[in-house]
Amino acid sequence: MAKKKGCLFKIGIALLIFIGMIFVLFCMVLIMPSEEYETVNYDIPNMRDYYTHIKGNGEDKVTLMVYMVGSDLESDGGAASEDIAEMAAANADNINITLQTGGAAEWENASISDGKTERHIIKNGELQNVENLGETQMTSPNTLTDFIKWSAANYPADRYELVLWNHGGGTALGFGYDEMYPDDMLSLSQIGNALSDSGIKFDIVGFDACLMGTIETAYMLEPYADYLVASEEYEPGTGWYYSEWLKNLSDNTSMPTVEIGKKIVEDYINGPDSSFFDSNTLSIVDLREIPYTYSKLCETMQQEEGVLDSRYSVISQARYNAKSFGDGEYEQIDIKSYIEECGKSDTELGKVLRSAVKYSSSSSYNSNGLAMYFPYDYPDYYAEIKTETDKFGYNGYNSFFDRFLSIMGTGQMNYSSENDYSDYSWYDNTNYDTYNVSDELEVKDKGDYFALSLSDEEWDKINGINVWVYVDDGDGYVDLGSDNVYEFDDDGDLMVDFDYYWVALNGQVVPFYFEYETPENVKDGYTYGYVPAVLNGNEQIEMMIYWDEKHPDGYLAGYRPYSKEENISVPQKGFKQLKNGDTLEFLCDYYTYDGEYDGVYSYGDKIVVNGDITVGYEYVGEYDTNICYELTDIYNNSITTEMIELKMN
Numbered sequence: 001m002a003k004k005k006g007c008l009f010k011i012g013i014a015l016l017i018f019i020g021m022i023f024v025l026f027c028m029v030l031i032m033p034s035e036e037y038e039t040v041n042y043d044i045p046n047m048r049d050y051y052t053h054i055k056g057n058g059e060d061k062v063t064l065m066v067y068m069v070g071s072d073l074e075s076d077g078g079a080a081s082e083d084i085a086e087m088a089a090a091n092a093d094n095i096n097i098t099l100q101t102g103g104a105a106e107w108e109n110a111s112i113s114d115g116k117t118e119r120h121i122i123k124n125g126e127l128q129n130v131e132n133l134g135e136t137q138m139t140s141p142n143t144l145t146d147f148i149k150w151s152a153a154n155y156p157a158d159r160y161e162l163v164l165w166n167h168g169g170g171t172a173l174g175f176g177y178d179e180m181y182p183d184d185m186l187s188l189s190q191i192g193n194a195l196s197d198s199g200i201k202f203d204i205v206g207f208d209a210c211l212m213g214t215i216e217t218a219y220m221l222e223p224y225a226d227y228l229v230a231s232e233e234y235e236p237g238t239g240w241y242y243s244e245w246l247k248n249l250s251d252n253t254s255m256p257t258v259e260i261g262k263k264i265v266e267d268y269i270n271g272p273d274s275s276f277f278d279s280n281t282l283s284i285v286d287l288r289e290i291p292y293t294y295s296k297l298c299e300t301m302q303q304e305e306g307v308l309d310s311r312y313s314v315i316s317q318a319r320y321n322a323k324s325f326g327d328g329e330y331e332q333i334d335i336k337s338y339i340e341e342c343g344k345s346d347t348e349l350g351k352v353l354r355s356a357v358k359y360s361s362s363s364s365y366n367s368n369g370l371a372m373y374f375p376y377d378y379p380d381y382y383a384e385i386k387t388e389t390d391k392f393g394y395n396g397y398n399s400f401f402d403r404f405l406s407i408m409g410t411g412q413m414n415y416s417s418e419n420d421y422s423d424y425s426w427y428d429n430t431n432y433d434t435y436n437v438s439d440e441l442e443v444k445d446k447g448d449y450f451a452l453s454l455s456d457e458e459w460d461k462i463n464g465i466n467v468w469v470y471v472d473d474g475d476g477y478v479d480l481g482s483d484n485v486y487e488f489d490d491d492g493d494l495m496v497d498f499d500y501y502w503v504a505l506n507g508q509v510v511p512f513y514f515e516y517e518t519p520e521n522v523k524d525g526y527t528y529g530y531v532p533a534v535l536n537g538n539e540q541i542e543m544m545i546y547w548d549e550k551h552p553d554g555y556l557a558g559y560r561p562y563s564k565e566e567n568i569s570v571p572q573k574g575f576k577q578l579k580n581g582d583t584l585e586f587l588c589d590y591y592t593y594d595g596e597y598d599g600v601y602s603y604g605d606k607i608v609v610n611g612d613i614t615v616g617y618e619y620v621g622e623y624d625t626n627i628c629y630e631l632t633d634i635y636n637n638s639i640t641t642e643m644i645e646l647k648m649n
Contacts, residue, residue, distance in 0.1 A: 039258060042355035044292045050226050051201035052159050052257070060253040062095040063157035064246075067147055069138045069166035070104025071177045073573060078108035079237045080165065083208075085109075086242040088125050092250035096155035097122040100147040103138040103166065103178035115180060117143070119150065139176040139184045141194040148198035159203045159253070161260075162225075164191075165239065167570050168209030170330045171216040171373040172385055175209055177570045185570065188220045189391035195224040203257055204229055204284075206264065208239040210571050211326050213283055214371045215335065218356075219294055220392045222287040229261050232334060232371040233281040233325045233364055236574035240264060240282075241271030258284060262359040269361045281325075283360035283369030293356045296349040297372070298396035300339065305400040309432070312407050313461065316634040318342045319376050320463040321519045323366040326571055328516065331375050336368035341519075365524045377636065379405050381568060383425050402426040410434050411635025437461055437633050441641040443496045450644050451493035452629065459492075464632035466514050468640075469498060470591065472624040476598060479589040480620070481513040484527060486629065496644055498627045503545065504618035505531065505556070508604050511588045512545065524549055532562065532587040534602075535578075540587070544575055545615055554615035582609040622648050 054060055066087070074080040080101070087097060101107070102117030111127050112118060117136035120127050136143055152160065167177040174187040186194070195202075205221055206229035207213075213230035221228055245263040249255050261284025268282045304315060318341035323334040336353055339345050357369030373389075375382040382405060386398055409421035411434040421427045437458045443450040454462075466484045470477040480502055487495045503512035510531045518525035526548035535541045540562040547554045558575025578584075588603040607613070625646045631639045 039358050040355045042352050047288050052203040054254050056254045058254050060159050061157040062159045062253045063155045064097045064161045065151045066099045066163045068101045069176045071179050074104040075106040081109040088122050090243045090246035091125045092246040094250040098151040105179045137181045138178045139186050141190040144194040145197045152200050161204045162202050163206045165208040168212040170211035170332050171214050172330050192220045192392050210234045218285050218290045219394050222290045227257050228285045231282050232367050233279050241267040258358045265361050279364040281362040281367040284358050286358050289356040293352045296352050300349050301397035301400040308403050313634050332371040333374050334368050335370050335372045337366045407432045408635050415637045449495050449497040453493045461634050462631050466630050468628050470626040477591040481511045484514045484517050500620045501617040502620050504616050505613050509618050510586045534585040536583050556613045578609045
């Protein structure tokens with residue numbers, strides 16, 4: 001059974017006009033060529049010159065520095081060793097390739113010492129060890145600085161390229177996870193300090209790491225490099241594909257930098273491992289254009305700050321609907337997507353954004369090459385992140401965030417006494433006039449089903465809807481989870497009902513928790529959520545289920561480890577994949593008839609993996625159920641209807 005999509009807005013479009021539009025679009029698709037991302041150059045006043053000047057005719061000397069923090073990516077899968085093999089396979093002897101490896105307890109490459117930090121070069125298709133630094137912390141700014149200085153001193157060049165290889169945590173967390181020093185990462189300001197202390201100006205700084213394609217990263221890097229190559233989204237564990245672009249650069253050491261970046265992007269998106277992850281994004285950004293782009297972003301946000309009282313609902317819904325990355329945990333959204341949701345895409349900001357991103361490609365919708373930090377779901381972290389970005393002068397619209405979060409906080413405090421932001425440094429204690437939907441969402445019996453009736457004004461304040469289902473197994477209630485399946489009746493009321501079909505794996509109903517759905521008007525949109533399980537009897541995981549245009553019945557994208565941490569944690573690279581012979585036991589929360597939480601229990605039969613796991617919807621069975629609908633409003637309040645008991649006849 002395919003997933004049904006709900007709609008918050010009742011749109012009346014004449015059928016004949018709709019059919020006519022579809023016909024026109026169909027004809028356009030037939031005659032139009034496939035879209036190509038073309039470089040756009042906006043005329044920016046007083047833009048600085050490039051730090052790197054290319055001689056041309058293949059006369060340039062190139063040194064590529066790879067700062068490789070192996071971490072669990074290496075010790076649990078050998079991803080770093082695989083990329084080193086790709087670099088060696090390029091036989092790129094016309095360029096200097098220096099590596100510093102460390103941060104991993106174990107290495108699959110026999111030439112690299114476990115638990116140590118070492119320096120190498122790649123020459124004649126082989127990794128050659130140059131120096132052992134012992135137990136050195138790879139997430140120390142000084143360690144990065146020393147590696148850059150060592151590389152430049154021993155392998156001087158006309159063009160310096162730097163790749164930072166490991167985990168990335170975006171603007172909030174920065175870069176790098178060292179297994180021997182797990183409590184530290186390199187923040188953006190520390191990376192900037194390390195580059196400044198090195199005294200080297202780079203042609204490209206690239207992050208083969210998750211979530212580093214942000215304007216905050218770009219702004220920090222601008223004094224030290226001409227271009228940034230980075231991903232807005234998670235990366236798969238295998239990361240970039242190195243062989244082809246290194247070979248191209250070796251064949252022509254004067255290759256234009258944008259062409260290098262374009263080749264890196266294309267090889268990554270279309271490389272041999274691209275099918276293992278369905279949300280690849282990568283772009284090359286001209287850092288010379290970032291100061292002007294930043295100034296236009298500041299102007300836009302400052303203008304919105306002045307009208308936040310009247311436009312808060314619009315801004316909140318734009319933030320909610322904008323393309324987000326990292327499962328929303330890192331508060332990063334695509335800038336172009338956000339300004340489009342705000343109705344400001346045809347502005348100077350939109351034009352300079354399109355120019356700054358010289359090339360971008362993605363297998364994920366609405367990823368346009370440059371993200372921004374926008375606090376929304378986790379305001380507790382905002383003050384700390386604001387302090388961090390202020391260290392490198394990125395503070396031009398903090399007052400917008402202060403005011404936005406203050407209005408949102410007031411809306412939460414007016415709804416529930418459990419939320420209190422009055423002591424937060426950003427909260428301004430203004431008595432904002434917030435409009436709250438009633439917290440007593442009573443449903444009415446319409447005969448064949450129950451329904452929730454709200455005014456149009458109240459529906460306009462709702463950002464999201466999903467249903468929660470609890471099955472009575474005779475001893476208590478099994479929490480089957482949540483899903484974004486909902487429907488409105490002809491009166492515009494939300495139907496509070498359940499058709500007794502639920503997410504199933506290999507034909508077996510399983511607990512499922514909805515996480516995200518793209519806005520309904522988005523081309524190539526998707527929905528995803530997770531199924532909690534135990535892998536091979538000892539590892540608690542979350543199995544990631546996706547629905548999209550190609551997979552209307554859903555597919556298993558892989559799994560991620562379950563995390564109990566309340567703080568923002570270092571993201572893994574992509575999803576891990578199940579192997580034949582793996583066992584899966586599904587988990588459910590359980591409640592007594594009094595509504596008391598009774599713990600986590602196994603649910604259903606154990607599955608032994610043997611080929612692909614099928615995703616679908618199956619009949620839950622002859623059980624009484626309790627259901628409720630959860631509404632998320634513009635202040636991020638979660639409001640639930642009363643619980644409705646559905647009896648089987």
